[in-house]
Amino acid sequence: xxxxxxxxxxxxxxxxxxxxxxxxxxxxxxxxxxxxxxxxxxxxxxxxxxxxxxxxxxxxxxxxxxxxxxxxxxxxxxxxxxxxxxxxxxxxxxxxxxxxxxxxxxxxxxxxxxxxxxxxxxxxxxxxxxxxxxxxxxxxxxxxxxxxxxxxxxxxxxxxxxxxxxxxxxxxxxxxxxxxxxxxxxxxxxxxxxxxxxxxxxxxxxxxxxxxxxxxxxxxxxxxxxxxxxxxxxxxxxxxxxxxxxxxxxxxxxxxxx
Amino acid sequence: xxxxxxxxxxxxxxxxxxxxxxxxxxxxxxxxxxxxxxxxxxxxxxxxxxxxxxxxxxxxxxxxxxxxxxxxxxxxxxxxxxxxxxxxxxxxxxxxxxxxxxxxxxxxxxxxxxxxxxxxxxxxxxxxxxxxxxxxxxxxxxxxxxxxxxxxxxxxxxxxxxxxxxxxxxxxxxxxxxxxxxxxxxxxxxxxxxxxxxxxxxxxxxxxxxxxxxxxxxxxxxxxxxxxxxxxxxxxxxxxxxxxxxxxxxxxxxxxxxxxxxxxxxxxxxxxxxxxxxxxxxxxxxxxxxxxxxxxxxxxxxxxx
Numbered sequence: 001x002x003x004x005x006x007x008x009x010x011x012x013x014x015x016x017x018x019x020x021x022x023x024x025x026x027x028x029x030x031x032x033x034x035x036x037x038x039x040x041x042x043x044x045x046x047x048x049x050x051x052x053x054x055x056x057x058x059x060x061x062x063x064x065x066x067x068x069x070x071x072x073x074x075x076x077x078x079x080x081x082x083x084x085x086x087x088x089x090x091x092x093x094x095x096x097x098x099x100x101x102x103x104x105x106x107x108x109x110x111x112x113x114x115x116x117x118x119x120x121x122x123x124x125x126x127x128x129x130x131x132x133x134x135x136x137x138x139x140x141x142x143x144x145x146x147x148x149x150x151x152x153x154x155x156x157x158x159x160x161x162x163x164x165x166x167x168x169x170x171x172x173x174x175x176x177x178x179x180x181x182x183x184x185x186x187x188x189x190x191x192x193x194x195x196x197x198x199x200x201x202x203x204x205x206x207x208x209x210x211x212x213x214x215x216x217x218x219x220x221x222x223x224x225x226x227x228x229x230x231x232x233x234x235x236x237x238x239x240x241x242x243x244x245x246x247x248x249x250x251x252x253x254x255x256x257x258x
Numbered sequence: 259x260x261x262x263x264x265x266x267x268x269x270x271x272x273x274x275x276x277x278x279x280x281x282x283x284x285x286x287x288x289x290x291x292x293x294x295x296x297x298x299x300x301x302x303x304x305x306x307x308x309x310x311x312x313x314x315x316x317x318x319x320x321x322x323x324x325x326x327x328x329x330x331x332x333x334x335x336x337x338x339x340x341x342x343x344x345x346x347x348x349x350x351x352x353x354x355x356x357x358x359x360x361x362x363x364x365x366x367x368x369x370x371x372x373x374x375x376x377x378x379x380x381x382x383x384x385x386x387x388x389x390x391x392x393x394x395x396x397x398x399x400x401x402x403x404x405x406x407x408x409x410x411x412x413x414x415x416x417x418x419x420x421x422x423x424x425x426x427x428x429x430x431x432x433x434x435x436x437x438x439x440x441x442x443x444x445x446x447x448x449x450x451x452x453x454x455x456x457x458x459x460x461x462x463x464x465x466x467x468x469x470x471x472x473x474x475x476x477x478x479x480x481x482x483x484x485x486x487x488x489x490x491x492x493x494x495x496x497x498x499x500x501x502x503x504x505x506x507x508x509x510x511x512x513x514x515x516x517x518x519x520x521x522x523x524x525x526x527x528x529x530x531x532x533x534x535x536x537x538x539x540x541x542x543x544x545x546x547x548x549x550x551x552x553x554x555x556x557x558x559x560x561x562x563x
Contacts, residue, residue: 039325214314
């Protein structure tokens with residue numbers, strides 16, 4: 001079982017890294033990190049802040065775009081090319097296929113993040129001429145960004161398991177936007193009454209809460225991140241991704257592929 | 259030549275020509291509408307709306323708005339603008355997006371408080387900005403220093419300045435001079451020595467090159483102000499004693515028993531006009547001086563501050 005999942009994951013990874021769009025997006029993210037140096041020069045005393053803010057935002061946003069655009073095609077493309085039938089005709093369970101795809105995409109995103117992070121650190125070194133201990137906090141922000149990607153990957157896969165690529169992209173991106181407002185949604189639920197309170201509270205807890213993963217601003221000011229937050233965010237991302245992945249498996253398991 | 263090569267060449271030539279032409283036309287359009295830039299428009303003025311729209315990337319938005327504020331101030335300052343309507347909203351948006359962006363409070367107050375053309379002439383907005391900064395960064399002693407500075411330099415409210423320096427001196431790791439400043443302010447507010455002390459403290463505690471240059475310019479101007487004040491008093495004394503104005507600076511120097519001809523910080527001797535006014539030789543070199551400048555002289559500020 002493990003071998004089959006690993007095999008599907010490695011194939012998904014290989015297929016993803018062959019995609020030229022991926023390289024364009026990474027190049028664009030690296031360019032943005034480089035441009036941060038120029039932006040810092042037309043302002044006052046925020047060179048390092050701009051490099052961290054713009055660099056990590058680029059890593060995060062481009063990663064989200066990559067996760068969505070690769071994730072939405074993972075299942076539908078296999079159906080379209082009819083390669084899914086070849087895979088499933090072998091002793092591969094449907095859920096193994098979904099889980100393998102998830103790990104493949106997650107691996108691609110981790111590797112992408114690694115390369116984009118090198119760009120951010122290079123830009124940071126260019127403006128600061130040295131690394132200080134507080135710069136290690138960037139690794140925490142990058143870790144949170146990767147956790148965010150895991151959730152988005154699983155959501156993209158969930159939508160991809162039952163709808164067309166275009167609709168999956170719309171759903172996944174909308175959920176990303178809504179997830180960024182999750183705390184506001186919770187505040188709204190707190191103010192509502194009756195049924196709307198229950199509905200809003202349900203929605204607020206069902207959508208992914210991305211705001212907890214965004215520590216870029218505080219890290220730019222060298223404010224430490226609590227160890228508890230790292231732990232809780234990790235658990236939350238793992239549980240949420242597992243939930244979405246389970247949904248994807250359930251839907252795909254019963255999907256009529258004829 | 260193959261047809262494909264021919265097509266490539268023609269298309270490339272067309273591309274370059276159209277690009278050049280479009281740039282030329284755009285340049286002409288800009289000349290027709292020189293004031294068509296959107297620098298006086300703030301489409302979104304609510305910090306909360308901008309914060310929501312930033313999808314959590316508010317640190318980046320704060321950097322963008324801070325850069326916009328710097329560019330807005332720099333452009334208008336360079337052009338000797340009399341109004342800075344967008345400056346305060348831009349700074350408020352910046353600091354609401356990132357309340358820990360200390361640089362926006364420090365520089366923002368020095369943009370807002372001084373009278374035009376040095377600044378926006380809005381010391382009350384500068385006070386609000388600094389108070390918001392202190393509220394969000396209560397452990398940053400520099401913000402208390404900057405707030406006290408605005409009270410002292412722009413509002414001449416020595417009591418508040420002293421109280422602010424005193425509050426700042428209690429912040430952990432505060433620079434010891436805040437305590438001295440508070441005491442100095444209480445006893446000798448309004449004296450040149452106190453102002454000199456403030457600018458010297460600014461010079462010593464900042465790492466920023468522009469702020470250092472600005473402090474040096476103010477210290478030079480203070481020296482001119484003080485020299486001219488003393489010399490002008492000497493001219494008055496001479497008039498009271500002799501019933502006429504001194505014919506030259508040399509006569510004044512001799513009558514007062516001065517060691518030599520007094521000179522400004524650049525070494526240029528002060529001049530005495532036939533009307534009995536003491537003036538600097540090169541007023542452009544002392545943009546912050548308040549005395550010793552020819553009547554109607556408008557200084558040109560070289561730096562941002």
